[in-house]
Amino acid sequence: xxxxxxxxDIDFHLLSPKxxxxxxxxxxxxxxxxxxxxxxxxxxxxxxTFSTISEKVIFFELIxxxxxxxxxxxxxxxxxxxxxxxxxxxxxDILESINSVKARLSKSVQIQTLLRAFEARDxxxxxxxxxxxxxxxxxxxxxMVVVSAVQVYMLKSLFEDKRKSRT
Numbered sequence: 201x202x203x204x205x206x207x208x209d210i211d212f213h214l215l216s217p218k219x220x221x222x223x224x225x226x227x228x229x230x231x232x233x234x235x236x237x238x239x240x241x242x243x244x245x246x247x248x249t250f251s252t253i254s255e256k257v258i259f260f261e262l263i264x265x266x267x268x269x270x271x272x273x274x275x276x277x278x279x280x281x282x283x284x285x286x287x288x289x290x291x292x293d294i295l296e297s298i299n300s301v302k303a304r305l306s307k308s309v310q311i312q313t314l315l316r317a318f319e320a321r322d323x324x325x326x327x328x329x330x331x332x333x334x335x336x337x338x339x340x341x342x343x344m345v346v347v348s349a350v351q352v353y354m355l356k357s358l359f360e361d362k363r364k365s366r367t
Contacts, residue, residue, distance in 0.1 A: 201230035201317050204324040205256030211247035216240070257324075259317040263310060 202208045212231065214223035217240025223233045227250070248256050 201259045201321065203257040203259055203317060203321040205248075206251060206254035208321070209251075210256055210258060211250065213243075213245045213247065215243040217242060259320070261310065261313060 202210050207227075208229045209227040210229075211227060212223065212225040213221065214233065214235065216222050217238065222235055222242075225231050246256075246258055246260075248254075
């Protein structure tokens with residue numbers, strides 16, 4: 201997501217480890233991409249060469265799901281299970297609840313981070329608009345002062361006595 205900069209747009213490239221283009225977005229302000237991965241190094245690039253004059257501030261988040269941790273966690277829990285099937289069922293229920301809470305908490309953190317990025321972008325736009333309004337208000341005030349001075353001068357010149365009196 202582009203937070204600040206002229207046009208609020210940027211190019212985005214995502215390449216697989218084999219060098220294939222997986223995602224190519226041209227002049228977008230934001231985007232969400234989900235990619236099935238394979239082993240290797242991926243490359244992503246934010247390209248602003250079309251707008252070399254203006255700088256851009258961007259926000260991105262890389263979320264890696266299903267990294268093989270869940271299988272290991274379950275195996276760790278199973279070594280503590282000794283006893284009846286009732287105990288196994290309770291521990292599995294607890295494990296399921298913990299994983300559910302962990303997943304929901306992770307989603308909440310992701311959503312809050314995304315909302316902070318939206319808020320930052322909107323704040324930057326609002327501050328830019330505020331500066332523009334202040335500038336044009338000062339220009340308007342300056343024009344009004346000049347016009348009022350010209351009007352006072354013109355009105356005063358209408359009532360001046362231009363005759364030379366000899367006494």
